[in-house]
Amino acid sequence: MSDLMSFSEIDGSGAVLIAAQRRVAMVTLKTDLSNKITRAAIKKLLGTTVPAQRKIANGVAWMAPDELLIMVPEGSTPEAQIEQLNANIKAPMLAVDVSDARAVFTLKGNNAREVLAKGAPIDLSADAFAQGDFRRTRLGQVAVAFWMEADDEITLICFASLRQFMFDWLVNAAQKGSLPAYLNR
């Protein structure tokens, strides 16, 4: 977990710690990811291969067959990343700074999976969803994406306009005594 300064709001009253991260720099890249030349360019640029379907690796997440979400590494900026992507990918593409469009949350605790299991219609057991997996789905009625940062830590993103609603939802779902501690057995 990043240091406390990177959070704008933290609630530790529940069984799982819920924290809203400050602005996280990220870039959306839309382009045909099956294009070999594009894949090579992305690898050279980001220092990591294009993640497989529904995977996340080294801060690059598979959003769709033609979409990546790139967390901008420390020391760089969305503007610099976009400039590099524009310069190096020859196929039709679009790179956009979505940092202000997204809210990012950290869920930390042994039963973090169960907080999401209350609202997401998917199998969140450790067998079905592990580190490296990336899942876009809904949480309640909110479109979200999340991944395991560690066995006891989840990062979740949603649209920025729903930041407060999502935070309150997560805090409510994480209340002490409300998680059956089933998924981490």
Place this chain on the structure above:
Amino acid sequence: MLLLTCPYCGVEAEETEFLGAGQAHLKRHMDGSTDGEFTAYLFERKNPKGIVFERWRHVYGCGKWFHAARCAVTLEVFGTYSAQTFEPPKDIIAKIKAKRPEWEAKP
């Protein structure tokens, strides 16, 4: 519960992750069509008690449109396939015929 596999994400997900958008493979009657054809394109839909071909969108996932062949009564899914096609793939038709010999594909 209806489970569909998104052909783009390769993930089997629950119905509420998707948006159902009705009958698939409609012929778009546009300029030059008769009033009857155009009315049918806009308003008339089949509603069979049995095999249906539908458009779906993975709205909470990758956002892609795709097609699904399923039974409207039992919710059995015979397959999902690309949106970039005018008719169901042969392997899906074969699968339906194998399981429902009485079913006949109507134009």
